[in-house]
Structure formats: C-alpha cells, structure tokens
Amino acid sequence: MNDALDSGASPENGSDEPLVLDYTVVKDDFTRAGEASGDVKKKLRMAGINPAAIRKVSICMYEGEINMVIHADGGGIRVEIYGDRVRMILKDKGPGIKDVDKAMQAGWSTASEEARNLGFGAGMGLPNMKKNSDSMDIQTVIGTGTTVTMVVNY
Amino acid sequence: MTVKDLIDSGEFKIINDEGDTAAEITDVFCCDLLSVAMAHAPGGSAWVTVMANMNTLAVASLTGVSCVILAEKAEMDEMALSKARQQEIIVLATDKPIFKAALTVYGKLAK
Ligand SMILES: Nc1ncnc2c1ncn2[C@@H]1O[C@H](COP(=O)(O)OP(=O)(O)OP(=O)(O)O)[C@@H](O)[C@H]1O
Ligand SMILES: [Mg+2]
Numbered sequence: 001m002n003d004a005l006d007s008g009a010s011p012e013n014g015s016d017e018p019l020v021l022d023y024t025v026v027k028d029d030f031t032r033a034g035e036a037s038g039d040v041k042k043k044l045r046m047a048g049i050n051p052a053a054i055r056k057v058s059i060c061m062y063e064g065e066i067n068m069v070i071h072a073d074g075g076g077i078r079v080e081i082y083g084d085r086v087r088m089i090l091k092d093k094g095p096g097i098k099d100v101d102k103a104m105q106a107g108w109s110t111a112s113e114e115a116r117n118l119g120f121g122a123g124m125g126l127p128n129m130k131k132n133s134d135s136m137d138i139q140t141v142i143g144t145g146t147t148v149t150m151v152v153n154y
Numbered sequence: 155m156t157v158k159d160l161i162d163s164g165e166f167k168i169i170n171d172e173g174d175t176a177a178e179i180t181d182v183f184c185c186d187l188l189s190v191a192m193a194h195a196p197g198g199s200a201w202v203t204v205m206a207n208m209n210t211l212a213v214a215s216l217t218g219v220s221c222v223i224l225a226e227k228a229e230m231d232e233m234a235l236s237k238a239r240q241q242e243i244i245v246l247a248t249d250k251p252i253f254k255a256a257l258t259v260y261g262k263l264a265k
Contacts, residue, residue, distance in 0.1 A: 031233060034212025038241075041216065058216040059192055066188075066209070119205040124189035131193070 018080035018087070019043075025065055025092070027074035030118055036077050037061035040086075047081065053154045056132040057086050060150045063125035064090040070115040071095070072146060085134075085153045096142040104130065155179050155262055157221050157244050160200070165258050166223060166246035169230060173242035177220040179263060182256045188213050195219050202256045204228045214243050221246060225255040 021043065023036035037058050044054045061077070068075050072094025080087040097103045104126050111121030130136050133150040140146040158175040161168060180198035185191045186205050195201050197218040203210060206228040214222050221244035224230065230238065230245065238245050248255045 031208045034209060034216070038212065038215060055197075055216075055218075062192065062212060062216055063189060118207055118209055119186055119188040119203075120209070122187035122189045124187070124193060128189055128193045 016083045018082045019047075021079040021081070023077040023079070025068045025074045025077060025090075027069060027072070029069060029074075030115075033066050033069045034062055036065050036079075040079050044081070044086070049154055053086075053152055056152045057088070059132045060129045060136075060152060061088055061090075063129050064088065064148050064150070066120060067125055067148075068092040068094070070111060070120055075145065085151055088150045088152075089147065090149075091145065091147040093145045096140040096144060096146055097138065098142060100138050100140060155265075157200075160221070160259065160262065161244075161246070163262060165262075166248050166255075169224065169245035169247050170235065170238040171244055172239050173244040174220075175244060177244075179220050179259070182259045182263065183219070184252050184256050186252075192217060200256075200259050202252050202259070204252065206230045206234065208234050208237055210234075211237050211241060211243050215241050220244070223248065223255055223259070225250055225252040 040061055041054055041058045044057060068090060072092035075092030078089045102108050106127045107123040109121045109123035115121055129150060134153045135151045137149045157177050157179060160179060161171060178198060179200050181196045183195045183199040184202045186203050188209055192213050195217040198220050200221050200223055201219040202223045202225050204226045206224050211234060224247040227249050
C-alpha cells in the first residue's frame, strides 16, 4: 500500500494536491479495527472540515475497515484529502464478493459467529457506506480481493 | 441533564468518568448491532448496549454519543477500559436489562 499514488486520480479535479494517508488493516484484528477511521476523523477535525462531512467519512471508513477485518484477510486503506472532498480507497486481499447486489442489500450478511458475538453482522455496513458517501464503487475479484472506493464531498 | 448529573444520580456504576462529563445528554439510544448504532445513534445520546468491547468504543467515538451505558452486567476487559480512558469515552454500567436502563435515563431526561 506504500506504492506511488495512483496516477489516474481524478485528473479533472487534479489541480489541488491531496494530503495522502495510508493505513494497514490486519485480518481478524478486531481490537485495532477503527483506528484508521479514528485517525482520519482527528485529521479532518484539525483541518476544520464540517462535522456532518466528518461523520460521513468516519462511518464510511469504519464500516469498510471492519469489513476488511472480518470478511477478508486485511489490506490497506489510502485516504486522499482534497480541498473539497475526501476519497477513500480500501483494498483487501480476500475471497471477494460473489454477489455485490445481494451484499448491498440491508440485512444480508455472511458474518461469522465470532464477528456476530462482537456486534457485527447486521448486514448494514455496505448500505451505510452507500448512504453516507457521494459516490461508491466496488471492484471485486473472487479469490483475490475487493477494492471499495468512496468519495465524500464537503 | 449532563453526563455529570447522570453520574451524580448514583443509578449507574462508573466504569470510566475521564472525559466530557459536562456534555448534555440529548437522547437515549438502544442497540447492540454496531452498524445499526453507527447509522442511527444520535450524537449526544446515552447509548445503552450489552456490547462491551473495543468496537463499541470505536462506534461511540465516531458517532459522538455522550456516554455508553453497559446493561445486563456486561463487563469491559482491561484493554477496552484503557481505550475508553485514552479516548475519553464515558462508560457507565448497570445490572438492569437494556430497556429498564434506558427507561431510567429517559425518566431523568424528561424532568
Ligand atoms: N471486503 C469484503 N470482502 C469479502 N466480502 C465482503 C466484504 N465486504 C462485505 N462483504 C460481504 O458482503 C456482506 C454484507 O456486508 P455488510 O458490511 O453490509 O454487512 P456485514 O459486514 O455482514 O454486517 P455489518 O456491517 O452490519 O456488521 C458481508 O456479510 C460479506 O458477505
Ligand atoms: Mg460490515
């Protein structure tokens, strides 16, 4: 996840250089999940971004981060903070998502018993991400992994 | 009612009171499913739940609830406790079931 910034990053809005943050997410590390979202929240606050937008970014990040921990084998998150928006790219190694339309439905979940015991598995994570982002894209390859890209405008 | 007022009522055990005890409690919210709480817990609310782990604290912090109330004798382990202190999330506890715990807070809010 430390390779150079994807050069295809929205060229039409490319006039402002983003602040780039990189995080590593570890499989099954339930206890540290949420640290990346917490850190981004702190940085956005310091940048004076409006609280409603910060809440949206936090929700998107946290739900995505948890999914990488409980459904995949971990991966990396890149956050790009621009003057008018935040772009989050969550890339995991993992099983991929067989049926994205189904996964997007509220209440649909394959969460493990362990994850459910911790309070996950309502099947609301992806719908939350969709609802709180201004755009969301899921690229998934079965047996390889999933990349979720979300943008929140301020 | 502030978080301090709720603490001072003596109805709840104090698990962590290092944080913003002057915060106003605006509402009461009950849910154990974290992504539902993430979506719907109102900022400033007292969140009543039986989930007492690190992820509860992450959701509490991201939603900006005024305090977490652990119902049904739910207990936090040492690691979660130190995270609550570090993140300054007020955590209270009770033996009562969720509904009764929430009702207790609600009764005080209404006054
Ligand atoms: N990164 C991922 N890799 C593989 N599968 C995923 C990934 N993210 C989501 N899924 C699949 O999509 C389903 C729905 O995800 P969603 O986040 O909406 O619900 P959940 O994680 O099961 O429960 P909740 O988020 O409410 O705790 C998951 O149960 C899982 O099958
Ligand atoms: Mg999820």
